[in-house]
Amino acid sequence: MMPTALPFWCSFALALCAAPLLPGIINRVKAKFAGRQGKPVLQLYYDLAKLLRKGAVISTSTTWVFAAGPVLSLATVFVALPLLPLGGFASPFAFQGDFLLAAYVLGLGRFFLILAALDTGSAFEGMGASREAAYAALAEPALFLCFLTLAGLGADEHIALHLSLSTMFTGTPSLAWLEARPEVLLLPLVLFLLLLVENCRIPIDDPNTHLELTMIHEVMVLDHSGPDLAFIHYAAALKLWFFSALLAGIVVPAIFSNPWVQLAVNSAAIAAVAVLVGVTESIMARVRLPRIAQLLGGAGALAALALMLTLIR
């Protein structure tokens, strides 16, 4: 894969534009499973447009931190996204260890969202913030293990940038499992689980419930309204795209000579991930909160297993 700038930037533009589609697809799939018509696929676009036009109700308890939360959560996803090899094309920003930067940048967004939640002084938002902080901490080792496994696959210090997302997620793994390394198949599983955690989907979190006591992400943004809420929704969609792109980077082999075909296949894979999320949400129930930690521990263990198997070879 040549670091071709044009297809990459096209993929980036696609991501920015098409990200709000993913929740729509998920909702549509869920509705189909439930036998309902469901919301339009473009519902989030309408919502965003409406929210951006509206004013905001801001709590008297809050300070600038409250406003910084949505802004930073959106800005950080903006920054993290181009570090990925979008559409299967190596990022022009790729450097050794960029996966660390991406992870920490996303962490920055999450940190400020948590603070914004605490800034309202609401008990419910504090609840969400506390859970978000704890589960994010537990998810981090699993994510790192995934990255390291992928780095280990191509382990050779003579390859420049062997510790870069652009090397990890541009088709090597899929080629590897095609070469009879089935342990690599564990990785999509773990990453999918992490996607569910990071984006607050069932079975970890239920974005549509009406019971605040059981929510994680949604309850954190109860007080945000207007453009703030729009930023948050959009950032969430972009983050979903981010993780879907990770998955797509693993499963789509880099065998296409035409970059536009590759872009198309990649995007299709991302859409497929959204469908998969929808299916999962439809067929699974939400787990109890104390089980989430175990689930994350399990994900970490699987990733560690994958890493060890990779290293042994």
Add this chain to the structure above:
Amino acid sequence: MELFLVALALLVLTASFLAAASLVPQVPSIRLCVHIAGPAGIILACALGMAGLFHGSWGAVVPWQAPWGLPLGGGALALDGLSRCFLLPVFGLGAVCAFSGAASLFHHDIGHNIAAHWFFYTLLVLALALVLTARDSVFFLISWELMSLSPFFLIEFDDHEASVREASWVYLVAAHLGAVVLLGFFALAWHMGGSSSALFAGLSLSPAMGSALFVLALVGFGAKAGLAPMHIWLPEAHPAAPSHVSALLSGAMINAGLYGIFRTYTLLDIQGGTPAWWGWCLLLLGLGSALTGIIKASGQSNLKRLLAYSSVENMGIMLMGLGTGLIGMQTGHMGIATLGFAACLIHMINHAAFKGLLFLCAGEILHAVQTVRLDLLGGLQQRMPLLGAAFAVGAAAIICLPPLNGFAGEFVLALGLATGVTLPQMEIQLGLLAALTGLALVSGLAAATFAKAYGIAFLGEPRTRLAANPHLPTAYNLVPLAFPAAACLGLGLAAPQLFALVAQALPLPQEVLAPHTAPLRASLHTVVLVGLAGMGIVALLVLWRRHLLRGAYSQKNSTWGCGFQKGTARIQYTDASFTDPQTEVFSRLMGVQVQSSMDKGYFPAHASYSIEAPDRLRLRLYAPLFDAVRRLCDACKIIQSGRIHLYILYMLATLVALLLWGFAA
């Protein structure tokens, strides 16, 4: 070097002035004089010292011979890259904390002997500077002990409180026990090298002797650095000390322990190469400290204790860097070595900036609200926006978020560990990667912990009346905070330059370093660029948001209570409830004690939930140990029974025993 020496001379001068002033009656004119001259002298000396550090090449070794009057040892001093790196926080924080201390002590000190306080402060800075430059065992030990003892007098500033007395005692004992091990270390090194300064010229040793020295150094210096099983003095001493002192101790003094370990390693030349277990030992100890520190920190509700435990965590991260460097050296992988050593030094410098900032902020909170217990705070951001912003910067920096400075150190370390995947030996790969995973967990927990620290203390509604009406800090109080805050941001943006500076101090030949430093500098440049881009995006988004809201109808209202209309500050999440999800996972490790009570029935009128995480190591290991020794001693006191007949019998028995022993053979 000349500037550095002038700085030392100025410190000596200030110290003697303060010593003289502390012995005369504390009349107002003298107090005023001390208030102004003491901190001013320290700040000036620190500024001179700082200038001295940057004067000349960073990596160059500049020796100097101080006059020496003792029958043992000698006055050899030298500035080299490593010393310069560790002196950076000493002079930087030394000045900032003196400024902050001067501002906070100016009004509050009736009855205290302020001159004595500043005297010991000056002594601490001076002794630190000497420790970091001494090149002779006896000189080093004397400086070390001065450095260990003077904080004791700073910590016990408010000695009318029993907890402060207890804390200062714990500090003193820990410091002294560490120093005793160091006495053994230096005496052994002297024996091995043949002279008191031989150690500092490098010792060539057998593996067994080298390892003995290494272990002694690790225990002795580790006690000062607050490494995991020996960290117990940190969470006691820091809450007790005045905050400007805590900041200096945590940001500069405990580094001296790390310096000792680092320096010792560079000086020991083991025949047949460094034993492999050294590096692993350091890495494991570092990871253990980091995890212990952060897990304990997350369970604390006293902000200063939390910060103290976080120092344990950060020292652990630095030690992990050192261990990684050692492993890299030992396996011949210079890239990993470079990254590891550099991570250690970068994180050390950065830690000084943000930990100093956070402790100073904690001091201002204490000053404003009279408490640093998180469950009594809240809403301070609204009331003290600048202080809150400073704390937010510190918190974001300490959890290593880009573009602030903390990220660079952790990035370099993680990269070093991740490079492990390219190594041929599987066990080394696994070890390094496991450490990286641990590091990820540590950083995740750190984020949760500092979200709690900042969120509960500064955000939301005030939980008490005092927090609602804090005693607002003056500009004099806030100005000192600006320096470390600026350092947090500036060092983050200057990460490549910082790395270049640190690289000159590494214990590796420059030609070995060169192929590994260039790519890393490039990476760091990209990080900075991305950071700048991110800041640009944030700025744009802020402007856009403002534009959007300007046109639209906006209003201020109280927080939505999800239908619960009588929202008071008491229904907010507290630090205990915030920690609850982590407590469920780590309760064993955290050692939390949960106290919850609730009235029976469907509509309990009263309920409370609080958690406490006392140091179990202290309560279950050290306290019983000390108690057992004491009981043993008490039991042995029976031999002094007060009866003169017995005493003479002892003499008789001794005489007969000696005669039997002497003539039986």
Add this chain to the structure above:
Amino acid sequence: MVLLLLLLLPLAGGTAMLFASSFTLRALLLMAVALGHNICSLLTTRQTLLAAGDPAHAAPVALGGVLCPDVLGLVFLCLASALFTAASCYAIGYLRDEDAKAPVRRHFQDGSSFTNAPQQRFLACLCFFLAAMSLVTTTQHLGALWVGIEVTTLTSAPLIYFHRHKEALEATWKYLMICSVGIALALLGNVLFSIAFYPEAPQDHNQMLYYISHATKAQPAWLKAAFIFLLVGFGTKMGLAPLHNWLPDAHSQAPSLVSALLSGALLNCAFLGILRGHQVLNAAGLGEFSSGLLVFFGLLSMLTAALFIVGQGHYKRLLAYSSVEHMGILALGVGLGGAAVYGAMLHAVCHSLTKCMLFLLAGNVLTHYHTLSSYDVRGMRWTMPITACLWAGGFLAITGSPPFGLFVSEFSILQHIFTTERYFVGAAYLVLLAVIFVGMSIPFLRMVQGVTPPATPPAFKETVFNVGPCAVLGLLIVTLGLYMPPWLDSFLRQAAHLAGE
């Protein structure tokens, strides 16, 4: 002549003291004795050092050769002289205050009434005590040394019994009895030395010179037996465990200035007795035997001191046990030989100065707080700031922390332990020092820190007399920790050389 004055001056001063009726006269007399003795001892030291360096100078000799000082003894002579000066300064203030109080006083513990011994007698004994120590430190005749030490016991017993209450009497009796018996054993040691050299005997009074030069002809078995008796005998007086039992009682009950002299000067004199024996055994090639015993008793004393220091609530007893510890270190240092002997000499100097200061300060504390229990003394730093400052500094000094002199001596001993690769001794030494530090830190800090108990009398006046000598001593020990004058260094090195370096 100067040498003889060392003896005659305090004797004459003491006799005159018995007839001095006014307080001012007594004070002047005391200061005159102290200063005169100081000058004499310095002159003697100078003469001896000159004679040692250059044969053209005549070494000072007096009383037909009985008084014939060597460098080793002079170290202890100068110490005794300096400490006596400090104690006399303190005594003036102390006795003036005692005079001002009611003649019949209440004991602060059991409330029984007691009186003080007459001041004339007290001061006379103090002067005689000094004379006896001068004899001990300037003679080379073991018999005269023995007599001198016996006389120190007899003259210091009345000093301990200055406050005539039950505890003081008990302490005095124990001191008198235990030390008399101990010294009797030392006398037997002297006799056994003579037997070892039998039928030869020294023709003049410089026994040490004779013994050392003829040591190889002596019977080793008798020399060993003699050393055992000397060690047990003078060890009792010096306070080596397990022979130290009188020491905490006497030191705690004596007036503080007497404790200071006992601990700082007298114990050293007894140590000199052991050193003499060690010199002879060294010369006879039996150094290993005596060194082994000294190392053993040194460590045992440190251990015993550690056991009693931990959990000790009585601050003067604490200081007394600390003396046991330091005597142990001295014995250890001399026993180790080599560079450690120099360390031991330096240690003797620094310990004497530090301990003297601490005991004098303890006197101030006792005067102000009327209690010997460290639990009842709080907040010294508020009520008596200079005393508290010196007290805290003294604590750090006595536990061997820099920048005080004892650090240098303790470290040089430690360094020598490692140089001779006696790692277990080194480990034990370090562990015991650490335990003692922890044990001492608790009561010392408790006394300095905190809030003054409400029942304490309002103010304590810190005068030139009660803190002046302490401050000077404090200054000296800090100086010794940072700078060692070359003349002192060479002085101590010569002494160490004599003591078997």
Add this chain to the structure above:
Amino acid sequence: MATVLQIAIILLLLGNFAMLTANRLEPRIRLVSFQGALLAALLLLVPQQGANLMHNLLLAGAIVLIKVIGFPLLLHRTLHKVGLASHSAVRGSGHKYAVISGMCCLIFALWLETRLPFAQEIYPPLFFPAALATLFSGLIMVVGRMRALGQVLGYLVAENGIFLLSMPLMMESSTWFELSLLLDVFVAVFVMGIAINYISETFESIDVGRFCSLRD
């Protein structure tokens, strides 16, 4: 001459045992003075290397003056002052232990004699163990006696033992020294006597077994 010497030595040993068994103070004081007399006799009997008769006579006179006359007078005076003269018997069960330990000491002294090389017959036969046993008996008396005066007597006996040991070594030049020793001991006993006076005044008893208020 030698026979007389041996008899004196045997008498010395018997005196030791008598003192160890004696209950009352007065006979013990008499026994001590008897021992002093024996000492003076032995001084004249023991062959010495380089001393002349005049000096020996002088020294023997001093011994008689101090040990045979001085001490008993001093002690009796103290005894009367303290008021213990008539009812001085103490019922004690410790005496059998005292005798047993006395025997042990004698055995120990005999053993020690076999271990030490004696140059040119310094001591007549039995002299060394007897002297050493005297020393140890004195120490046992100090350990075993509850009353201050008893301890002083023990101290005197121990001192006598040492004096005995030094006897054959005396020579011309050391006479002044032996004299000063005697004087020293005398002053010591004198000071002890004063202390006993104070003890009896303060405690209304001279039982030092009660001295245990200074302890840890």
